Amino acid sequence: MRPETREQYRIAVFALPATLFMLVMMAIPLGSVVWQSISDDTGLSLAAYAKIVQSNLFIRVTRTTLEIALGATLVAFFLGYPIAYFLAKQSTKRQTIWLIVILIPFWTSSLVKSFAFVVMLGHAGILNTFLGELGLGPYKMLFNRIGVMVGMSHFLVPFMVFPILTNLRSQPPELAKAAAIMGAGKFRIFRTVTFPLSLPGVVSGALLVFILALGFFIVPKLLGGRQDVMLSSLVDFYAREVFDFQMSSAIAVILMATALLAAFLLSKVRGGASILSKESS
Amino acid sequence: MMEGQGSTWRRANAAFAIAAMIFLLLPSLIVIPMSFSDSELIIFPPKGYSFHLYQRYVEEPGWVSASILSLRVAIWTTILSICLGVPAAYALVRGNFPGRRMLAMFLLSPIMLPSVVLALAIYIYFVRISLSHGELRLVLAHCVATLPFVVVTAAAGIQTVDANIERAATIMGASRLYVFRTVTLPLVIPSIVAGALFTFLISFDEIIISIFVAKAGDTTLPIKMFSSLVFEVSPVLAAISTMLTLMSALICILVTFAQKGDAKP
């Protein structure tokens, strides 16, 4: 064996334990889920998929999932972009402080946040009490679509902020300056220079948020109503309530395929995972 | 006039951004005053203040034992994922072997997979291989979710280490393992610590995978919180939420400032 090849094997060995672990704990389980979904007692069978395609429940839940995921992506964009734009304009020191403001909710348990929203949005919750004093309401904001959207977009905004912020930070400041010298106003600079240049960041943020939104489970379960069941809950329902592993596996496979497709698109947008970019020397 | 337009635009943006950030921070903040309420009902703002919700957390059956289980699982998960993830990150960053890209994608893929899919897969797998040790089930399953995170954090750290420093050490006669131990590892310790803290947090807060793989008796804190939220919303949740929020905040601030200090020239 060439010494260089031997050297490379010696480095690759460092990844061996993790690789074996992931093979045993992830690849095999996922593989058997796929297998489970296309087989039954008699052998290979696409019965589960046939059943799914004809199932009104599945079609309704898929539509709900897409609706909610798209809606949450949109809301996350409208909240996330201004935050990223605002942060990008701050000095590095202030940016750090503001980033903590985003990181703390980002790292707060989803159960804590769900609990807080239950308390805030409930029929006798904080928001309705407050609105009541203004002579408004009470409005139903919990256990329906509003609750789901609020909870999900709250969770997803940071995922939108980070890629956009990274993009905005990497934009050369001379561009905006040049536009300003040519007499463009602040809004015009934003509309004609900054925003178009930040689109790759927006797209990668939106794709990421969409992937995550597809798999949501806790928030719709705790803040949504019966009509807000998403695909994840359906997986859970078939697996742990009906014990129909074939059906739950088939839905999981569909969910996985969608996520992988979106992840593939994401890697195209980002031009590959950054972990692989090597500085040469 | 241009000035006026510019500053209006900037002020509008700042106002909206700050409002959005308050929205983000609000749930984490609102649980704190509620946790000190002296009422048995969940009301805001509380009429009077006391520690009795914290007292109930300690005294009511289940909460403390659930916390201890979560703690144990999180610690073991952190140790296991660091031991597996850091060397893997090293191989991915420094290696140039065929299949390196594929391997990176493979190791990072759980990030992109919905948790429910992983949870279902591992659940069915555990049933099939009849792994019955409850805590081990949780640790192994959590590790699948946290490992990619450790790999990414450690890889970012390793990338900041000048490869020539390792080369210099090699040429001076040190073996690869010795170089890793005496040069690379000490230089990436800050990112490993950051990765470990966040891994701990992810595992401690993990809910979806836990719901699937935990055995009936093994109630982690998130599982107990979840069932409390589904069946009857207990005010004790406010006390627990406050503690969890403070833990997250502490870790965030710690990591942010540790990295800041490190970046100084």
Place this chain on the structure above:
Amino acid sequence: MTDSMGTVQEMVRLDAVTKRYGSFTALHETELSIRAGEFLTLLGPSGSGKTTLLNAVAGMATPTSGRIWIDGRDVTATPPEKRGLGMVFQSYALMPHMTVFDNIAYPLKVRKISKQEIRKRVSDVLELVRLPDLAHRKPKELSGGQQQRVSIARCLVYNPRLVLMDEPLGALDKKLREQMQLEIKRLHNELKITMIYVTHDQEEALNMSDRIMLMNGGKAEQIGSPHDLYFRPVSQFAADFIGQSTMLDAKILEVGDPCIVDLGASGQCKVKVPGANKDQGGKLVLRPETLRLITNDQIADGFNALSVRYKDSLVTGSTIKHIVELENGTELIVQELTTPEETAKRHEGRLLVAWPVEAGIFLDR
């Protein structure tokens, strides 16, 4: 260095070493032999393969084909940590988490040398590189020059017989660089090490080396002493890369000693071209400092002279550069020593540029 037999010992030998990256050849079948104690410089433009060659010797890049010997041992398949050589990097490559002392002690610890011995050798080598008082600082508390001294000390402390340096002074300012050149030269002489030194600064190469290997496009363009490279370049690339020169299109009219060479509209001149062929085309290389500006009555035997038009002068300290134009419009640079009279004298009248016949170099590639 000579061994007991009296023959010159060879420290490094490259035998048809080729390095390919995919379909790109970074190093073409390179042959090289380095004497023990020699100071060899690899000189060449960016991307010419200097680092590739150095890495092959160090063991950090395995040749695609060919063999490498160090000190009589075939090391082609030996990993870098077993080659026992020293290397200094442009980026210093000091371990930022270790003190100067620990950095220098690192190779000794690898070799499991006793604590006392380590302490003694580190302080000796710090003395040698003239940094005795900084042992307990961290690298980032040192200046660039000091850091490079530490990295040189770290490389010398375990007495490697062969030391490789890849643009060690590239990050330093001019003044410090000149000072460090002298230091490195001094260490080389005192310690009798064999040195392979990479630079793309021709002046540095000319100042320091016993021999220079000029590289171009992954190949050795010319190997020889600084004197050889300067006065006897084998190609237009070599002539152009080392020193200043003017190149004129030329064609051999008459073979002889010297040959008569046609310079087109500018006239003719005599050049010594061993093995010339009639009608052979090429370039005439003229070094600015071999040229003189004269007037008609100053033409002497053994000199070539061409008529020129004066354009401008640049005083650069001790020398003055005159820019003149040949009949066909080609510009020539004439470099002379500055004297008070000379600056003003030649604005009028017919001027000639003259050079000794043996100073012209005819190159056909």
